[in-house]
Amino acid sequence: MLRSEELQRFLDAAFVAFDRYAVDTRARQSIMQLFSILESAQPSRPGPGKRLPVVDRFLAPALEIQSDDVVLATLLDRFKAIEEQLEWKTRSIYDHTASANFLLGHGNALVVGPQALEHRTDAWLGASLLAPDVRYPDHNHAPEETYLVLSEGEFSQVDGEWFAPGIGGSFFNPPNIKHAMRSGTKPLFAFWALLPETPHH
Ligand SMILES: [Fe+2]
Incomplete structure (x- = not known):
């Protein structure tokens, strides 16, 4: 099967x-550029996703945002x-x-990208969830990245x-x-869109 209707609707939003x-x-x-690349669908990974305890505990409260913005409400x-089709993963390199609670206190889910629900290497789109009081490690990566933040929480660059x-x-x-993020008293939830260098564009 190529892209499901649910996934297409998420990407549209x-x-x-x-x-x-x-x-x-x-x-x-x-x-x-990224969303124009995503106009061509790739096959979806079959089967259910995989949750993490931190996701069971903090995703629902993180998604209850106090916003009457219809664009963000639709996206969520x-x-x-x-x-439930996504595979939540922890970052193993840090x-x-x-923070000491980092490993059990975060989850990353790729919607499209390498080994994602829609596997592809030309464009990545995913989300991060941090439990309260978690500091994500400094990290960097070759693809450029645009964040869309859906919660309280702080970020840093260089x-x-x-x-x-x-x-x-x-x-x-x-x-x-180099960049990082950290949550305060509430969970942090944000989407990120990564675009690897695409010589053919
Ligand atoms: Fe990043």
Whole structure:
């Protein structure tokens, strides 16, 4: 089977939301390219997804956002509709910049991307969930990245000040930039869209 209707509906809502909230010029260029790549569907991974205890405990409260923004509400509803097909994973590589509760306190789910619900290498779209009071380790990656934040929580780039984009906030990570995130008293939930270098574009 190619792309399911639920997945297509989620991707449509993600495009609307990123388009609405991404303000950085580089981010806008990146997501336009990414969603144009995603117009061609790849096969879906069959079978159920895999949850983690942190997801059982904190995803539902994280998704109960206090916003009457119909764009974000639609995005979250459509994420919920595909969530049980996703494989939540923990990041196995981390250093002293991570908090001690990091490993059990976070989950990442790729919707499209390598080994995702829709496996592909040309565009990645996924989400991160952090339990309260978790500091995600400093990390970097070659693909450029646009975040769309759906909760409270703070982010940093290249050891700069922590900043809180807020619900509907968006920012851009250029290729290989060092970045991190941390939750406060509430869980952190954010979508990210990564675009590897695409020489054919
Ligand atoms: Fe990242």
